[in-house]
Amino acid sequence: MEMEEIPCNLCESRDARPFLKAMDFLIKTEKEYSLVKCRKCGLVYLSPRPRNLMLLYGADSYAHYSIAPPNEKTGIVKVIVSTVRPAWKLFIRMVFGEDIWELERLEKGKLLDIGCSSGTYIYGMKSNGWEVTGIEPSKFAAEKARYLGLNVINSTFEKAEIAGQGKFDVITMKQVIEHVPYPSKALGKVHRILRKGGILVVDTPDIGSWEYMLFGKNWGSLEVPRHVTLFDKSTLRRMLEKNGFEVVEIRSEIYPAGFIGGLNFMTGENLRLIFNSRVFFWVVALPYSIAARLFGSGKIAATAIKK
Numbered sequence: 001m002e003m004e005e006i007p008c009n010l011c012e013s014r015d016a017r018p019f020l021k022a023m024d025f026l027i028k029t030e031k032e033y034s035l036v037k038c039r040k041c042g043l044v045y046l047s048p049r050p051r052n053l054m055l056l057y058g059a060d061s062y063a064h065y066s067i068a069p070p071n072e073k074t075g076i077v078k079v080i081v082s083t084v085r086p087a088w089k090l091f092i093r094m095v096f097g098e099d100i101w102e103l104e105r106l107e108k109g110k111l112l113d114i115g116c117s118s119g120t121y122i123y124g125m126k127s128n129g130w131e132v133t134g135i136e137p138s139k140f141a142a143e144k145a146r147y148l149g150l151n152v153i154n155s156t157f158e159k160a161e162i163a164g165q166g167k168f169d170v171i172t173m174k175q176v177i178e179h180v181p182y183p184s185k186a187l188g189k190v191h192r193i194l195r196k197g198g199i200l201v202v203d204t205p206d207i208g209s210w211e212y213m214l215f216g217k218n219w220g221s222l223e224v225p226r227h228v229t230l231f232d233k234s235t236l237r238r239m240l241e242k243n244g245f246e247v248v249e250i251r252s253e254i255y256p257a258g259f260i261g262g263l264n265f266m267t268g269e270n271l272r273l274i275f276n277s278r279v280f281f282w283v284v285a286l287p288y289s290i291a292a293r294l295f296g297s298g299k300i301a302a303t304a305i306k307k
């Protein structure tokens, strides 16, 4: 694999110090990858890295793509879900502060989800009355989303032709910006296709979190070498501002997967039946994540407006 050293994507400096060496836990090899930290602005990124990042994903069925399609509820289940849902949302709002459904309160418009995977999220938003478009580089995932009747462009975001789609009211990038080869350039493109006053929602792992301090090179959200940039709240904010956004909110979100992944990696996956069980999720991982969020969890969510 041909490797290259790259400059900082936030400030363009080439002056970086070694930050951490870590292994690929998904495609297991003996190879160690190096994360560096920019001495000038503090951005953490993978360098050197493969010239062709797509090689890092192995088969097209990368784990993140394989989300089951949403199933329509019918009969008594539908009645229960529609009764419980508002109460559940209220609970989420109380526990997590500003909530993951905040977009539901806005006037419905055009929404673009970058890295939409098999379309579960935009399927839900379409059902709520949004006009949705997705972009997804995996052919496998994009086809699953199209099967649900969704408008999905099968391309990387960098190469996607979206000028003809008009300007979007909302753009979401969920667990995507850490994968993008040049995140600042990608945010520049997001800025161009968003309407003035439009909203961008980004979430990504937080390398500044104490969850990272706890697990270090075993942290579940490190995901090297597929995560090429690891942000903290400060570097994410500055990259958004550099690209013409005003950050209106930046917060920690609960993310049990980072904790579960970390425990699995630390124990060599020998206890995976326990850590991946539903009981462990509900009794340990979820309560942990709710408590962790109060002190800054392993995941950042930012809401920004195009100035």
Ligand SMILES: [Zn+2]
Residues within 6 Å of the ligand: 008, 009, 010, 011, 012, 013, 038, 039, 040, 041, 042, 043
């Ligand atoms: Zn820098």
